[in-house]
Amino acid sequence: MRFTIIGSGTLVPDAERGSAGFLVQEGGASVLVDGGSGTMQRLKRLGVDVRALDGGVYSHRHIDHVGDLAPILFALKVGVDMPRTRDYPIWAGEGFVAFLNGMYDVYGKWISSDRWSVPVVEMSLSGASTAMLPGGVRLDTLPANHTAGALHLRFTSPAGYTVVFSGDTGPSENLARLSAGVDVLVTECAVPGKDPWDSHLGPEDVAALLDAARPKRAILTHLYPDNDPAAALARIARTGIPVERGFDDQFVEG
Numbered sequence: 001m002r003f004t005i006i007g008s009g010t011l012v013p014d015a016e017r018g019s020a021g022f023l024v025q026e027g028g029a030s031v032l033v034d035g036g037s038g039t040m041q042r043l044k045r046l047g048v049d050v051r052a053l054d055g056g057v058y059s060h061r062h063i064d065h066v067g068d069l070a071p072i073l074f075a076l077k078v079g080v081d082m083p084r085t086r087d088y089p090i091w092a093g094e095g096f097v098a099f100l101n102g103m104y105d106v107y108g109k110w111i112s113s114d115r116w117s118v119p120v121v122e123m124s125l126s127g128a129s130t131a132m133l134p135g136g137v138r139l140d141t142l143p144a145n146h147t148a149g150a151l152h153l154r155f156t157s158p159a160g161y162t163v164v165f166s167g168d169t170g171p172s173e174n175l176a177r178l179s180a181g182v183d184v185l186v187t188e189c190a191v192p193g194k195d196p197w198d199s200h201l202g203p204e205d206v207a208a209l210l211d212a213a214r215p216k217r218a219i220l221t222h223l224y225p226d227n228d229p230a231a232a233l234a235r236i237a238r239t240g241i242p243v244e245r246g247f248d249d250q251f252v253e254g
């Protein structure tokens with residue numbers, strides 16, 4: 001299984017870092033995970049045409065994570081050299097169907113087709129959910145501590161390789177639970193200190209998370225510009241767990 005960071009940035013424009021977006025590839029299948037503005041173009045640069053994707057998983061509905069969904073559905077519809085004839089399934093937190101229906105109200109036929117549909121599997125916001133993704137990857141989710149509908153995501157390959165993506169979240173026991181002993185924890189570290197709204201993690205929160213979960217490796221993503229990465233990494237180093245700042249096009253696999 002390969003887990004690629006398409007966009008390691010935030011909603012703040014950054015020449016080097018796209019909005020949140022990731023790709024899970026296994027057994028010939030490619031599933032998008034989140035996808036803010038610019039995801040389609042960045043995927044193409046990686047050699048992946050969105051019209052060939054096998055579906056999408058969404059951690060939550062903030063625009064830096066879902067901004068390219070309408071453009072992707074539009075692209076599926078207007079594909080000229082690669083017209084799509086199969087469904088584009090989505091896995092996301094409860095409430096996503098209503099969100100998608102709102103998009104249909106706005107865009108209608110521009111993002112829908114007689115040849116394919118977008119079946120949505122809604123994952124629980126009150127406990128654990130599990131689903132099987134194309135390619136045989138198992139998806140496990142737990143509710144995150146962020147905006148409504150937010151999830152933590154764990155991907156497990158048929159061979160047992162595990163990657164957790166925190167999504168956006170404040171301090172969360174669910175995240176520590178889901179990422180206990182995993183091969184790679186890709187976690188947000190949005191803010192430099194303590195988030196007064198408890199909806200994002202700072203370096204001390206990430207250090208506490210790593211102490212609790214003991215993943216084999218950690219990758220930081222979603223740092224706002226005022227969060228100095230060197231200072232953040234220095235504060236997390238005491239955990240003894242290998243930790244780095246992720247970058248666009250970086251991947252892990254196993």
Ligand SMILES: [Zn+2]
Pocket residue numbers: 060062146147168
């Ligand atoms: Zn968010």
Ligand SMILES: [Zn+2]
Pocket residue numbers: 010011020062064065168222
């Ligand atoms: Zn975000």
